[in-house]
Amino acid sequence: MLMRARAIALIVLLSLCIASPVMAANEERYGYITVQDVNIQLDNGTARIHVNYTVDEGTTFFFFLLGKQDLKSKLMKILNYDDAQITRIDLSSAVFTVPSAAYSYGNGVYWYPSHDFNVAIPALIVHSPQVTQNFTMAKQFPGGMGYFANPRSSEPPLQEDPDERH
Numbered sequence: 408m409l410m411r412a413r414a415i416a417l418i419v420l421l422s423l424c425i426a427s428p429v430m431a432a433n434e435e436r437y438g439y440i441t442v443q444d445v446n447i448q449l450d451n452g453t454a455r456i457h458v459n460y461t462v463d464e465g466t467t468f469f470f471f472l473l474g475k476q477d478l479k480s481k482l483m484k485i486l487n488y489d490d491a492q493i494t495r496i497d498l499s500s501a502v503f504t505v506p507s508a509a510y511s512y513g514n515g516v517y518w519y520p521s522h523d524f525n526v527a528i529p530a531l532i533v534h535s536p537q538v539t540q541n542f543t544m545a546k547q548f549p550g551g552m553g554y555f556a557n558p559r560s561s562e563p564p565l566q567e568d569p570d571e572r573h
Contacts, residue, residue, distance in 0.1 A: 434527035434544070437485050439463040440478070444530035445486075447548075449519055451556050454508035456491070458482060459500045467498055487525050515556035522548045 435442045443459040462470075462478070470478065479493055482501055494502040509519040519535070524546055531542040536557030542548070
């Protein structure tokens with residue numbers, strides 16, 4: 408009996424040693440969501456965040472039965488903004504608005520501070536009116552970024568589909 412318990416404990420320990428590198432290799436995953444990219448558009452003090460992701464195939468049926476509330480809460484946890492508001496969400500992407508993402512210093516001068524995410528973002532793109540910064544496998548937007556307001560944005564805004572609002 409003691410030998411059997413030791414053998415089982417050894418098998419469990421070996422399984423954990425083998426599985427842990429595999430689990431650590433998928434840092435962009437949170438539950439059933441795998442993040443593909445995050446695109447942050449800064450406009451004055453507001454940030455519009457577009458997230459592309461995939462969900463496990465087995466979960467889509469439950470979304471149709473139970474709604475997308477769990478998906479919304481997991482995405483909020485991934486982004487790690489307390490005051491983010493969901494503008495649009497579906498099974499492959501979502502758009503959030505963070506009204507006070509940047510600090511205003513007056514006269515159209517803003518500071519978007521460093522920010523931590525709860526997963527590694529494979530492709531993080533942060534746009535201000537003056538510059539675009541790109542990061543790969545980023546768990547953080549490091550250092551922050553200063554920028555000036557641009558009343559006539561040269562980039563088109565992220566498109567919203569009014570039929571997809573939830």
